[in-house]
Amino acid sequence: MSINRYRLKHLENEGHSGALRVTKLLDRPDRLIGLILIGNNLVNIAAASVATILCLRLFGDVWGLAIANFGLTFVILIFAEVTPKTVAALHPEKIAFPSSIVLLPLMFLLYPLVYLINGICNGLLMVLRVNPVNNDGKNLSREELRTVVHEAGALIPQKHQEMLVGILDLEKVTAEDIMIPRSEIVSIDINDEWKDIQRQLVNAQHTRVLLYRDSIDDAVGFVHMRDALRLLSKDQFTKASLLRAVREIYYTPESTPLHTLMYQFQAAKERIGLVVDEYGDIQGLVTLEDILEEIIGDFTTSIAPDHSKEANVQQDGSVLVDGSANLRELNKELDWHFPTEGPKTLNGLILEHLEFIPDANISVRIYGYPIEIIEIKDNMVKTVRILPAYYSIPPEEESTKV
Incomplete structure (x- = not known):
């Protein structure tokens, strides 16, 4: 037995x-x-x-x-x-x-x-x-499978364990959790001057760039740099030809689990999509690479800053963090325990707890972490200092203190 x-x-x-x-x-x-x-x-x-x-x-x-x-x-x-x-x-x-x-x-x-x-x-x-x-007891739940993977020890290399756990976690992670926020989407207004559009295309750091008219909610489509170079090589690089080269946009709800989104990308032969809320407004952008990084970790060669660059450890042990930093990424990167069920960014978490936009040089304790607000910009918490070394109160017992 x-x-x-x-x-x-x-x-x-x-x-x-x-x-x-x-x-x-x-x-x-x-x-x-x-x-x-x-x-x-x-x-x-x-x-x-x-x-x-x-x-x-x-x-x-x-x-x-x-x-x-x-x-x-x-x-x-x-x-x-x-x-x-x-x-x-x-x-x-x-x-x-x-x-x-x-x-x-x-x-x-x-x-x-x-x-x-x-x-x-x-x-x-x-x-x-x-x-x-x-015989129902023979079936393992997701949490039980996680335990089996962790208990495998030397039988499964640590990196492979992380990948297997990442696959198991795809079901509980949604597109909203990993999307690039709307404010950080690299996009070009097609109604700008043609010289400005050319300059933005030349300086673009991504292979696909979103085109829109006046507002990002009026998105036209994605243009691939390969298509733009082909037009340029044929001396057909005009605004009209660029609009004809755009690719149809794939939309996905923000609540879509990652394992479902991956299958949808596979069926539609897509690698990138825009995330929309229940009202149809664009909230962010998600790519196939973002989903893969949830499984195998960061592997992008992009020169754009990633989430790990948003947290800088200081000599005194404190951490300077950008307010737009994703909470899930901070938890993974620094082994913190901020909640991820509500707001997705550190700025959102602070504003939700305070229920007002604070001034600079205010300190607050959230879920056991002493947080000093360093900079406020555009009605957002821009930079904070966190002292994780003093974490002592269990998150379930902690209430916001100012």
């Missing part, structure tokens, strides 16, 4: 004879238990009868019963219960595989008796609304 079912399945797939026998026995654990206990109880009861008769003849009625009861109990506990079951629990395969050689024929020979006993027991279990053949 203590054998590792997943290793057993692996050995069964490899054709291991012992694993095949044990799997056959474990298909109906109620019958296996019934078979083992029939033999176990027959032997124990027979031993008790023989010991009682011998002790009564050797030591008389009073002492004979006492010696038989206590002596046989001691012998059975040591040699029939504790010792063999401890060995079996520590080395289940070494015990289970040889035992199955005996148990399978016994199951065949004693099947009528086993069937009768199990029929009575299963009838009682049905009265108690217990299904004796319920």
